[in-house]
């Protein structure tokens with residue numbers, strides 16, 4: 001660090017903020033980055049997620065090309081970590097997945113990843129009987145997951161090792177950040193208040209975490225039913241998708257509905273010990289917001305509103321946000337890098 005390094009503030013310690021900070025440190029020779037966040041680790045939405053690499057087909061950036069680019073770059077970013085000696089510490093895990101439907105062939109297809117993943121194929125007749133249910137349609141695909149319970153602490157360590165500073169506290173307004181050359185706004189759902197952004201809507205999710213180390217595949221069924229293997233044998237069972245609900249309490253009716261659906265699909269799960277119940281508000285916005293803004297003379301780059309796909313797509317959007325940030329800094333006489 002050097003006193004000529006641009007002073008950068010990142011708001012948010014979810015997967016988006018920490019990934020932005022990591023990429024900033026890689027792309028700039030000299031950095032002086034301070035990361036502000038109210039919540040860390042298990043208290044973030046990122047840590048509620050199963051973190052599977054499977055975007056909903058409605059996931060949207062500003063253009064179809066940019067959406068594809070985010071997804072593609074994210075996939076290769078995760079592959080690079082997966083191939084490295086750090087994959088376990090970083091909480092990245094590869095597995096294959098089935099998606100089944102009784103009602104609709106189209107839900108088993110996914111134009112955003114069919115050409116990207118090494119395997120994405122229709123299932124054969126006998127595979128429809130792998131789990132309970134009169135499944136009519138199905139696809140099989142290779143994928144991976146990012147366990148934020150390990151990934152966030154791993155990112156935080158890298159950030160600090162490279163000289164990053166972490167401040168625990170709420171940012172109430174931009175004025176408090178006026179001394180920075182640039183601010184990255186990665187506040188997730190917090191942007192709703194911070195930014196008065198009415199396009200940001202919560203889609204409430206609730207999941208059950210259960211110990212099922214024998215589970216080797218992910219399974220999706222109708223009505224938002226999913227069973228996703230996880231780190232240390234802890235699977236994520238879901239779920240619900242409640243639009244415009246702010247309720248952060250565990251709802252016992254949601255729990256009952258989730259368990260009924262996953263037990264029906266895979267009765268062996270009845271023996272899996274339930275270890276946790278989690279609720280999170282997906283920061284839904286169409287499109288996801290990755291763009292610069294001048295706020296009262298301060299350079300801001302926004303990167304928020306990833307909805308239900310912010311874990312898998314954090315790298316692609318972060319690379320994009322950092323590109324914008326570097327271009328903005330080039331117009332800044334104090335920035336030498």
Ligand SMILES: Cc1cc2nc3c(=O)[nH]c(=O)nc-3n(C[C@H](O)[C@H](O)[C@H](O)COP(=O)(O)OP(=O)(O)OC[C@H]3O[C@@H](n4cnc5c(N)ncnc54)[C@H](O)[C@@H]3O)c2cc1C
Nearest residue numbers: 013014016038039046051052171188190205280310311312
């Ligand atoms: C049940 C459920 C399942 C999911 N499954 C998946 C999945 O399988 N795959 C996937 O890719 N995604 C999934 N998601 C979505 C994913 O969790 C989110 O898209 C992602 O976590 C968003 O990350 P983020 O960093 O933007 O937000 P967050 O993790 O919410 O982090 C926001 C950060 O900003 C801070 N902050 C906000 N406002 C302020 C402020 N004013 N001052 C200081 N700090 C502030 C917060 O304290 C926090 O540190 C799921 C979500 C839920 C709820």
Ligand SMILES: *[C@@H]1O[C@H](CO)[C@@H](O)[C@H](O)[C@H]1NC(C)=O
Nearest residue numbers: 001002003004005007032179
């Ligand atoms: C980094 O930025 C902070 C915040 O502006 C400043 O107080 C600190 O002196 C800077 N550190 C270095 C090494 O430039």
Ligand SMILES: *[C@@H]1O[C@H](CO)[C@@H](O)[C@H](O)[C@H]1NC(C)=O
Nearest residue numbers: 068069071072073074076077
């Ligand atoms: C996808 O990303 C990789 C790695 O960044 C790049 O080499 C490749 O050209 C990209 N492919 C497409 C179709 O954008």
Ligand SMILES: *[C@@H]1O[C@H](CO)[C@@H](O)[C@H](O)[C@H]1NC(C)=O
Nearest residue numbers: 011171174183185194195196
């Ligand atoms: C985040 O973005 C919103 C929307 O433009 C803005 O009003 C808010 O000030 C930003 N906050 C920070 C800390 O960047």
